[in-house]
Amino acid sequence: xxxxxxxxxxxxxxxxxxxxxxxxxxxxxxxxxxxxxxxxxxxxxxxxxxxxxxxxxxxxxxxxxxxxxxxxxxxxxxxxxxxxxxxxxxxxxxxxxxxxxxxxxxxxxxxxxxxxxxxxxxxxxxxxxxxxxxxxxxxxxxxxxxxxxxxxxxxxxxxxxxxxxxxxxxxxxxxxxxxxxxxxxxxxxxxxxxxxxxxxxxxxxxxxxxxxxxxxxxxxxxxxxx
Numbered sequence: 680x681x682x683x684x685x686x687x688x689x690x691x692x693x694x695x696x697x698x699x700x701x702x703x704x705x706x707x708x709x710x711x712x713x714x715x716x717x718x719x720x721x722x723x724x725x726x727x728x729x730x731x732x733x734x735x736x737x738x739x740x741x742x743x744x745x746x747x748x749x750x751x752x753x754x755x756x757x758x759x760x761x762x763x764x765x766x767x768x769x770x771x772x773x774x775x776x777x778x779x780x781x782x783x784x785x786x787x788x789x790x791x792x793x794x795x796x797x798x799x800x801x802x803x804x805x806x807x808x809x810x811x812x813x814x815x816x817x818x819x820x821x822x823x824x825x826x827x828x829x830x831x832x833x834x835x836x837x838x839x840x841x842x843x844x845x846x847x848x849x850x851x852x853x854x855x856x857x858x859x860x861x862x863x864x865x866x867x868x869x870x871x872x873x874x875x876x877x878x879x880x881x882x883x884x885x886x887x888x889x890x891x892x893x894x895x896x897x898x899x900x901x902x903x904x905x
Contacts, residue, residue, distance in 0.1 A: 684713055684714060684715040685713060685715065685869050686715045686717060686867075686868045687705065687717070687865060687866070687867050688717045688719050688866040689701060689705055689717070689719060689863060689866075690850070690853075690854040690859060690862060690863060690864045690866070691718070691719070691720065691721060691797070691862055692720070692721055692723035693775055693797060693800040693801050693805075694723055694770055694775035694804070695861075695862045695863060696760055696805050697862070697863060698723075698801075698862050698863040699805055700752060700756050700760070700879035701863040701878070703756065703798075703896075704756070704879065704882050704896050705865070705882075707896075707898055707901045708891075708898065711891075711894075711898055711900065712889060713891070714889065718793050718797065719850050719853070719854070720785075720797070720850065721779070721859075722775070722776065722779050722847055722848075722851045723861065723862045724774060725848070725851040725855075726854055726860065726862060727860075727861065729855045730861075731860075732861055734770065734771065736770070736771075737771075742766075746762055749762055756897070759802075759806045761808075763804065763805070763808045764808055769804060769808075773810075773811075773812045774812070775811065775812075777811075777812055777814075777817060777838060778800050778817060779847055780847055781796075781821070781835060781838050782796060782800070783838075783846050783850070784835075784837045784838055785821075785834060786846075787842070787843065788833075788834060789826070789834070792821075795824040795825055796824040796826065798824070799820040799821070799823050802820075803816065817831075817835060818831045821834070821835075857873070859875070859877070863877075865881075865882075867885060867889060869888055869889060874888050876888075882896070
């Protein structure tokens with residue numbers, strides 16, 4: 680019998696570009712490191728409100744830095760990420776409540792599809808500058824990820840149910856209890872201890888905590904496929 684898998688939770692919102700970066704890195708390493716990766720759709724707005732934090736782009740200098748940062752990270756992480764043209768309308772005004780409720784429904788009903796549907800929603804908002812708030816847009820993302828039209832429609836009809844709304848609320852509150860003040864956060868459970876790591880640029884520290892080898896954001900096995 681080999682060593683037991685260590686549980687690693689990723690709390691994320693598709694409104695967060697840095698969540699996408701952390702998500703892809705952990706998805707790339709989940710079969711390289713000895714981990715059980717658990718994806719936790721959360722609501723960044725709730726976390727910001729609970730912690731008293733504000734989106735970095737609301738401060739002009741931070742916003743400009745973030746725009747330049749995303750351009751560099753696109754190449755470093757080999758992820759087709761770019762700013763939406765109307766950043767404030769997409770991120771600040773429209774938000775991600777419907778999308779994150781939909782992902783919560785996916786996690787409850789079809790967890791095997793959660794990775795692909797999450798990725799497709801990020802692709803829409805952070806790569807192709809497409810909407811993620813309208814029902815037809817969410818359905819299109821789910822179907823592009825491999826869901827049948829019937830499956831996607833069935834999940835969409837559940838996003839206003841108490842079960843889905845409460846699950847998203849509980850997951851968001853769990854992130855807050857771990858100390859989240861933004862997203863993504865990665866929570867590693869190692870040797871009876873819990874470690875919360877904020878951001879997508881601390882994966883080397885995660886590797887250290889897990890006793891695993893860090894090979895950059897695109898490990899060789901993955902790089903060969905890209």
